[in-house]
Amino acid sequence: MTDTPVLDVRDLRIAFGAGRKAREVVHGVSFTVQRGEVVAIVGESGSGKSVTALSLMGLLPRGHGAVTGGSAHFEETDLITLAPEPLRRIRGARIGMVFQEPMTSLNPVLTIGRQMTEGMMAHGRVSERQAREAAIAMLERVGIDDGRRRLGQYPHEFSGGMRQRVMIAMAMMMKPALLIADEPTTALDVTIQAQILDLMRTLIAETGTSLILITHDMGVVAETADRVVVMHDGRVVEEADAKTLFAMPGQAYTRALLAAVPRLDGAVAGAVARPAGREPVVRIDSVSKTFGGRTGTRALDGVSLDVMAGEVVALVGESGSGKSTLGRAVARLLDVDDGAILVDGHNMAEMRGATLRRARARVQMIFQDPYASLDPRFSIGRTVAEPILIHGGGGRREASERAAALLQRVGLDRPMARRFPHEFSGGQRQRVAIARALAAGPKIIVADEPTSALDVTIQAQVLDLLAELRDEQGIALLFISHDLAVVRQISSRVAVMRSGRLLETGPTEAVLGSPRHAYTRALLSAAPVPDPAKRGRVRVTVAAGSYPDGPLVEAAPGHWVAS
Amino acid sequence: MAELSGAVPDYDHEIVPPGRRAHFWRRVAFTPNGAFGLAVVIVLIASAGLADLITPYSPIKMGVGPRFLPPNGAYLLGTDEFGRDLFTRIVYGSRLTLMIGAIAVGISLTVGILVGLIAAYRGGWTETILMRGTDVLFSFTETLIALACVAVLGPSLKNAMIAVGIAGIPFYARTCYSAALVERSKPYFEATIAAGAGPLRLLFLHLLPNVLPTMIVVATLGLSAAILAAAGLSFLGLGAQPPDPEWGAMLSGARDYFNRAPYLMVIPGLAIAVTVLGFNLLGDAIRTALDPREGSE
Amino acid sequence: MWRFLGGRIAMGALTIFVTTIAVTLLIHLVPGDPVQIMYAQSQGTTPEQLEEIRHNLGLDQPIYIQYVRFVGRLFQGDLGYTIRGHQPVLDVILQRLPNTIALAVAAMAVAILIGLPIGFFAAYKRGTMVDTGLMVVAIAGVSVPHFWLGLVLLLFFAVELGWLPVSGTGPLNLVLPAVTLGLSNAAIVARMTRSSMMDIMRQDFVRTAEAKGLPKSVILSRHVLRAGLIPVITMMGLQFAFMMGGAIVVENIFAWNGVGRMAVEAIFQRDYPVIQGFILTFAVVVVFVSILLDGVYALVDPRIRRS
């Protein structure tokens, strides 16, 4: 490492609000970034990592937050005390930034060309023509061909991954000394994430730019960072070399954090091969669904799948794979065009009216967003009691008694039943949602990304709870997730979907351990592994339409692969 | 007739949880706008309720004083062309104004909520018919619908209230619909469907309570629009008829005397403006309190 | 884009279709015998004559036949005859319509010229006293009844100062009604603009622009204003409809010879063919303008233009 760091942050303090209401959220954070170094700032939500990054650029939302102390020396200049105008001249030119949401980070009414060139021109170095040439060259470097034509296009004509490439190109065009990337891949599918991370690493290496990578994902950290700064509650908990940190975490918090991260390697905790019931609880039989009329998108295309009693079947795939649609079809939250969904032998797809309402008790659902999952005007006791009342499980008193018992079962105290959802944390709300699902006395629960919105430590707790319930009550679980590591932890069988088709299904060990389908292999190789030692694996990629997606064939006992 | 409806129904459906209601009202009352709005509304309600006690004369009896007497000690706001006490008439007018607002908004709100909720809940053809119909009516603007209603029903205060009420339906239906659509797409609603809840439970225990805060904001702002619209109709002679001390009608009647007694025109106009401003500020304050994006907090 | 415009045109056609039905029904919703009400002017019309009039108006036919006839005549530009004076309704309306449109357009110009900059500025200064102050003024603006504002302006500028003519229909006469109608709508435009601009200022792409180190003026003019104006344009169609609606009142104050004043007179005179014609004309104008603005919108917003 060279002697003078590119960035030297000392005792940075940030507060939200003003005057008496001021609340400090970052309490004296210090770290340095050396030339050409990749530093990851990692932490759970509320750790202050994003705020720290924004404050360096002077981009804290006005009226919401302000730096109250400390310094941040960038190439000898203190960014914190710098006047707006000189700071503006540093922004973009010397420090670039890439944000999380590629879909909204570009102006929809300006051409890509305009947006790419305006920064360079604003910093007064070049003519428009030169800027366009530079932009075309840069687009090529981030893997976008036909740059000349692409510059005339608007953001909506690019996919999410492409937009993030444009964002990176836009930032790197200025050859900044430092690039700050705030969760740059969180909104992307895992295969795209892998490509973007690879791209960033390559560019950094080529240009000697330093990178601050803000993320919550230990896998991403392990894949990318040279050095890691772990933040928690506005403080730096630990700062260490990446390899050291993953191998020998120095602090209890870091250890807990790492322990909670589900892994694709190592011991399988939950996926002990369980004796599955003989009769399927749910039999999905060649179900098809098209959205938006005859010419619309085919979300499900002849999907068949069985779930046995007491079994956890994971449905994995990237966005647009149809996995959520299938889950909602099973819960009969949408009508399918074709096929049957037999729950306990009754075809839910054909039911209507009161019959359907009665049958609904058999299938319950848990959703991704714990905040929107509960009616904010119902106390949680009432929320949990509602299914009991609907299905005639006794009077009001009995229902609330049972609701209280269920809440206790999911780890919430009885007196909490009177409280309202806003008084609970995300994890607690997800527990309430689980209790509500249990209240109807279901045979199967469809859990649609139930832990994706939760911090990794909370995720571990919720997954444990689900596993316990499965063991204890013998309820089947259809677990929908994009995260193979989570799937591996909880499910006994896995079904891989893409573009509305089932591509591979079988026991978890078999599918994740020895995948037979090219797409499954691509997914596995793209998933970030929280171990710096495994960095630089060869990625398997698979282009759309270049893989088999015909009927499933049994490749090994219970292991089916698309032909 | 000023259409407040010009503001798009874009309220954030952030909900005030039951436990925070007291805190919420404090947030409304402690902003200058909210305090002013609340004060106006309280004064209005008080004057409507206590009209018999606080007014010295009869609102319709002529010749309780000389004609065209400018504001003075005995007749606080002066007397009108018939020697009636203007203060008394303004106070009694507040009663009519509140009634007009309440009834007109009551009609708009009830029908609007029903249409919006059912359209959002049922979807499909019901939704298409109801909401396209609403769009059609909406493009007509409230003024025209109110005018058409009066053309059919004939000019009277009662008909003006009905007309303004009907005219407001599209706006309320739209707002309720978009609010209900947001709620309907939230997982808790789907979870309740999955729990086997029937349409009535879904509509009235889940959807309605969750759109209600939005609708209350809209109704508060809508009150001002309704009052203004009804006053406009009365001004044109299509609403309140004599001797009702309706402000718009009073203002209209005073036009003939604006040389001689300008206060006759100024005072009812101010009464309307302050009342409408009060409801607008109150509605705005409630909205700000509900929508964290708006304020600086 | 053509699909978008096609949808809008279809919606417009639907609006006009619904209007024709409403207008046909209108006359039947009137309590009492419309023919008697309409023709009471004539001295000693006998029941037989009334029956004949009813027949001539087709009111003795089943309602769907009346509707078909009405639409048939509509296509020939025949809106019937006024009760008062027996004039072709279409002529009566067409003679006044340009005045109303002129008023609405001028008022719209006033509203935009005043409302847009204020809204933009308030959004820029959001959360400050300036913003609060401007918005209170805007709320006060929508709270002042425009029939009152009109009278006050009339008193002051025309009667007291004598700068402008007090009544009538001409270019100079347009100033006061346009300002009256424009001012109260300027407040709405200001609020609309502010909320649209604030939405944009909260967008991620504005932060991107800031992160690029663009000067504030460039961010505001290029990124915020452009994107923020698009929703404002979409609201303009509705705004124009409001102007047309507001014109009904304002025309009556300033004796501006437009269709709004005509409509109010017709209501007092129970001249139903005129009322029918007015509603229909109103619908056609509003639909036409909103389709026009949708066209502008489609051209301005690349997401629609290039789809």
Next chain:
Amino acid sequence: MTIRTGRLTRTLAAVAAIGLCSAAAEARDIVWARYGDIDTLDPHKATSTLSLQTWSLIFDTLLATDKDGNPVPNMAESWTVNDAGTEYTFKLHDGITCHDGSPLDATDVKYTVDRAFDDADPSVTKASWGPITSAEVVDPLTVKLTLETPFVALVPFLADSFSSILCDSNEGAEGFGTTTAIGSGPWKLVSWTKGDKITLARNDDYTNFGKLAENKGAPYMDGLVITVVPEPQTRLAALKTGEVDIAEPPFDDVAMLKDSGELDIVVAENTGQNVFWEFAVHRPPFNDKRARQAVGHATDAAAAINLIYGDLSLPEACPVSRGVFGNDQDVCLEYRTNYDPEKARALLAELGYGPDKPLETAMLVWTGGNRQKLAEVFQAQLAEVGIKADIEMMDIGTMNARVRQENETAEGKGSMDMMTWSWYDPDILYALWHSPGAYRGYTTPELDAMLEKTRVLTDPDERKAAVQAVFKVLLEDGIHIPLYTPGWEWVFAVRPEVEGFHVAPFVYPVFNDVKIAED
């Protein structure tokens, strides 16, 4: 912002002033502002005073009225009646020309009469023409009208603009009544912008034979513009700024204007206008004459009109107003129900009404002329004795329909209305109260007989007695309770530089003598 607006408007005002000056330099028109527009230029298609006044400028009539309201020769230099009173022969002046240059002769008169009696599309005032069976061209300057029965009111009718003589060149002319109106009156139609203004130009060929104007030739001024300015205060402002020369002022400002001398006030006399109460007599409560009388006794018309119109209007005791044949205040005062609230209360008590049970009725009033204010005063007066009247304002046409509808309805609460009629002859009472009655109101066989008599008696004294006998019935039974005269559009404020403006009987403003002094 205020400052900027100010500067802007001033600039605009300056620009416009230049425009106005150049226009004014060419010709000076008389500008007459009224509250509303005409319905049509076709005298067979409307009845409003606004329309009549306009027709009287464009068209001429066979006869005219003198200042007392009596018929005198006009375009017809003389006329004769046969003994049976069923044939009227009119001799026309020679050399009268229509606006299009064609001569006005007997064929034009026949054209007009035939048009009024056209079976397919008769005049809306067909009944007032009387029982005419034919119009005959005897020679180019002689025309004969034949009647089925005698009709003494024909002569005054032919002096009124309802009988405007239309030139037969209007036949087949495009847009008659809208863009075309060819007459032989002192003014020619230039254009009519509906809702805004009517522009007239001097008819240079005009000769005044009998109209009330000193000027025997064409008007002095080049043009006459009749504009529509609905608001009284706006009209006043326009008068003050000189935008308008003649207009009806706000009543409450008349005294002030008179005192200041800023504007001249012209009050029309002999308007023939009669404002009166009438009732829906076929159902309770007004089927009982005591209820009607109670209204009469509760009404203090003198006080009310004094409050609203000051000394501009007069209480009227007779069912036809001053200046109309048969009017005699003393005779009528004897018969009519005079203001006596005690008596009203007593009558109401007899009928079972009291303080806790007011007599409820609708009070229909037509818009304009401050009548809504007057109605409010009457409403308060009636309230004093325990009659609760709900005012309903409407257009006159609507009110005509409503009144008839109320008379034809057997159910519902009481209905009374402040009706207004303006006519040049007591024959109006025939139209109103002879069965079936204009509004299907009060009729009896006895009254029918009495009214028929008033139509055929040619001796003035006999006819007067018959007319006053009708008054007695109408007044005593509280059928037609007169309130005041004149009643609408009869006060004119005139700019001081305007000379020679006056108003002929039955509210016909005359502009033939008008000269406007140069500033």
